[in-house]
Amino acid sequence: MKILVTGGAGFIGSAVVRQAITAGHQVVNLDALTYAACLENVASVADDPGYTFEKVDIRDRVGVARVFATRAPDAVMHLAAESHVDRSIDGPGAFIDTNVTGTFNLLEAARAYWLARGRPAGFRFHHISTDEVYGSLGAAGKFTEDTPYDPRSPYSASKAASDHLVRAWGETYGLPVLVTNCSNNYGPFHFPEKLIPVVILKALAGQPIPVYGDGSNVRDWLFVEDHADALLTVLARGQVGRTYNIGGENEARNIDLVRLICTTLDRLHPQTAPHDRLITFVTDRPGHDQRYAIDPTRIRTELGWRPSVTLEQGIAQTVAWYLKNEAWWRPLLARDGVGNRLGVAS
Structure with missing residues (x-):
């Protein structure tokens, strides 16, 4: 299969690209190479004859249409998005432009291509979204499809809008769509503005580790390689028009996650231990959702998929990767906004 992956130089997208190439698929990686993208993420497969890169912004409707016409994909996996909640608070416009208008452009290009090809039965448009569209949970319950x-944030609102667009194009125009909503991802190649890499890199630098509020917010953590495997499973075997929630089955309070990272660093990098002495509580994020948790029953029962990596295993692998790959993350610290507290404009 030839898969058009949007955002394939990003964190989750690059994991999909690597796994798809390893599985024998052809991949067209479409990425605008904005601040969070990094072609080093796919360097391990860049020389594979099945890999092609297209520097195109999904906001460029003509450019997107050209890629469909010239590359002739069998499926689309749409991951390109602005995704950092704090940045969305400070500058929501970019999130509307990319996540809403960009998704619209991609849907229209895919629909025109699909119709021109005679509506091939095997074509799929797989839209990858987030559990944040569901809002915030209390102490009990889980998100279902x-x-x-x-x-509750400009980011999650823009992703909710894109989800609705995809489903509408499926219902109105018959485009064969799939939607997945995932829990928080982590792992190697995670851009260093998100919680887990921030904790690791602040601890290594001996700097205060910021924890929003009292650290009681709960997230379900999904190892990125598990997520990529789930996405390819849904693409191959998911029912057209269906939504699948993908969870890591690893709930943890933010403060407990931070302490786990510190304990792991104490073991793997004892030179600067103990690292939990650096934990510092800071003003909470505006509109900070209290808890996310996913009920993965549908993907488990219908497609036989469940995560394979526990939080403890995944954090150990992630910390070890950052310790070995300073040449990857060090230059990224100089990119716009990285290392600065964002999302306090309100």
Whole structure:
């Protein structure tokens, strides 16, 4: 299969690209190479004859249409998005432009291509989204595919809008779509503005480790390689028009996650231990969702998929990767906004 992966130089997209190439698929990696993208993420497969790169912004409707016409994909996996909640608070416009208008452009290009090809039965448009579109949970309960949408940040609202667009193009135009909503990802190649790499790199630098509020917010953590495997499973065997929630089955409070990272660093990098002495509580994020948790029953029962990496295993692998790959993350610290507290504009 030839798969058009949007955002394939990003964190999750690059994991999909690497796994797809390893599995024998052809991949067209479409990425605008904005601040969070990094072609080093796919360097291990860049010389594979099945890999092609297209520097195109999904906001460029003409450019997107050209890629469909010249590369002739069998499927689309749409991961290109602005994704950092704090940045969305400071500058929501970029999130609307990319996540909403960009998704619209991609849907229209895919629909025109699909119709021109005679509506091939095997074509798929797989839209990758987030559990944040469902809003915030209390102490009990989990998100299912039928949970009403209740986005609470500009980022999650823009992703909710793109989810609705994809489903509408499926219902109205018959485009064969799939939607997945995932929990928080982590792992190697995670851009150093997100929580887990921030904790690791602050600890290594001997700097205060910022924890929002009292650290009681709960997330379900999904190892990125597990997520990529789930996405390819849904693409291959998911029912057209269906939504699948993908969870890591690893819930943890933020403060407990930070302490786990510190303990892991104490073991793997004892020179600067103990690292939990650096934990510092800071002003909470505006509109900070209290808890996310995914019920993965549908993907487990219908497709036989479940995560293979526990949080303890994944954190150990992730910390070890950052310790070995300073040449990857060090230059990224100089990129716009990295290392600065964002999302306090409100």
